[in-house]
Amino acid sequence: MKKNAVWIAVFAVVVIVCALFAVFNKKPGDTAQILRNGEVIKTVELDKVEEPYEFAVEGWSGGENVVRVENGRIAIIDADCPDKVCVNTGYISDGSRTIVCMPHRISVRIVGADADIDAAAG
Numbered sequence: 001m002k003k004n005a006v007w008i009a010v011f012a013v014v015v016i017v018c019a020l021f022a023v024f025n026k027k028p029g030d031t032a033q034i035l036r037n038g039e040v041i042k043t044v045e046l047d048k049v050e051e052p053y054e055f056a057v058e059g060w061s062g063g064e065n066v067v068r069v070e071n072g073r074i075a076i077i078d079a080d081c082p083d084k085v086c087v088n089t090g091y092i093s094d095g096s097r098t099i100v101c102m103p104h105r106i107s108v109r110i111v112g113a114d115a116d117i118d119a120a121a122g
């Protein structure tokens with residue numbers, strides 16, 4: 001009897017862990033790519049961000065975009081480009097929108113979990 005209870009508990013834990021893993025693994029759009037002139041210069045796994053942080057990205061022909069990363073979302077919060085379209089786009093959290101800074105040729109996009117994460121984890 002006691003042994004059965006232990007096995008049931010172990011089984012339950014395994015099922016829960018598998019379910020959680022599947023949920024997190026299948027969650028689409030958790031990797032952000034920062035591109036300059038069409039080339040990926042930085043990749044951020046948004047679901048692994050614990051504390052929000054910021055970093056600067058240099059534009060194609062000078063200038064600077066300040067990118068802020070939070071858990072599950074990313075934005076360009078400051079830039080010295082003339083139009084500020086990138087800043088006005090605000091936060092993106094899935095692949096439906098892309099942040100583009102035309103003057104600096106910088107863009108930020110979110111790609112699906114099965115695109116790049118598998119390759120990086122392998």
Ligand SMILES: [Zn+2]
Pocket residue numbers: 079081082083084085086087100101102103104
């Ligand atoms: Zn801009």
